[in-house]
Amino acid sequence: MEGDFIKINKWLLPLSWLYGLGVWFRNLLFDTGAIKSRSFDVPVISVGNITVGGSGKTPHVEYLIRLLHDKVKVAVLSRGYKRKSHGYQLARKETTMLEIGDEPYQMHKKFKDIHVAVDSNRCKGIETLLNSPETKDTQLVLLDDAYQHRYVKPGLNILLVDYHRLIIYDKLLPAGRLREPKEGKNRADIVIITKCPKDLKPMNFRVLQRAMALFPFQQLYFTTIDHSPLEPLFPEGKEAPKAEQLPNVLLVTGIASPEQMIKDLSGKCKNITPMRFSDHHLFTASDIEAINLAYRMMEKPAIVITTEKDATRLETMAGLADEVRKNTYVQPIRISFMLDEEQKFNNYITDYVRKHQRNSQMAESTHDNCTASGDSAGNRSRTIGF
Secondary structure, rough: OOOOOOOHHHHHHHHHHHHHHHHHHHHHHHHHHOOEEEEEOOOEEEEEEOOOOOOHHHHHHHHHHHHOOOOOEEEEEEOOOOOOOOOOEEEEOOOOHHHHOOHHHHHHHHHOOOOEEEEEOOOOOOOOOHHOOOOOOEEEEOOOOOOOOOEEEOOOEEEEEEHOOOOOOOOOOOOOOEEEHHHHHHOOOEEEEEOOOOOOHHHHHHHHHHHHHHOOOEEEEEEEEEOOOOEEEOOOOOOOOOOEEEOOEEEEOOOOOOHHHHHHHHHOOOOOOEEOOOOOOOOOHHHHHHHHHHHHHHOOOOOEEEEEHHHHHOOOOOOHHHHHHEEEEOOEEEEOOOOOOOHHHHHHHHHHHHOOOOOOOOOOOOOOOOOOOOOOOOOOOOOOOO
């Protein structure tokens, strides 16, 4: 059921109140214009959440890439969480996961015809994308996980809400998982409830629509996760078993919310042994030994399954036993829209990109974090082919 993964630490609620006061004051500064948000002359779509932990950002950004990459030159800009580099970094052929972070690296490997860059200062990152000789052909910027980064004013704001962690039932940090009050949803143009069970009834959708209490101008969609066939992680890997013929499974995850994946796999295999690490966990030699030991202890036949994000961090690790390498598989996922609303969503996105293919000159910012560069992209003309 919705909200079933939410845990509230009630004894921390006083701290949540203090945290909320700080967030409220920050948002007030942006809402009143005391701190400036900045617009750009290309379409900018932000995809993010107001909850700590995974809400399905990467597969939704990948959906947008698939929708738009053959129509416009797409650039994805992310913070690059837990990367080992600083400042602006553009993904190139020789770029490693440690330089840009696991999620940007995943997209860089999958989509060769787009630009992928990271910069914690999103204004500076967009400026560099638009002015650098390597990336000045950018016609659309997808901001990954930037809902709270209000120094950039996106043309389209997409808020993701995990079905199992609905913001209407959650509390602010540290008692709950909310980064800001649930009223933050009011900034969104589109709200998507993600990771929905495939068997939701019409009544469930109506209840959720009322509970979210969106404004008339906001659009609400529901998506669910589709699992693609397993793929061997390593070149020496054996042919992947069919989804309906899975043996015992060691599930290795370093993601925020593996519960849904555990549920999905539990009905497809004999036994599942979850091995959980923290989100974006950088595997160590001792972790690799623990994986080897866990696999060795399992009843055979057995396989190891991991996520695409974790695969970017596991594939370069030394020390995995030969049998583990031969039997480790990646579970690719995609999202699909429910209620037959995929085309409605697609049309909304493509219409926005078409209508905003050239915005006015970049608005000047008065805040140090978004100081305008001398080389404005405001007069550059762009043509988008639909």
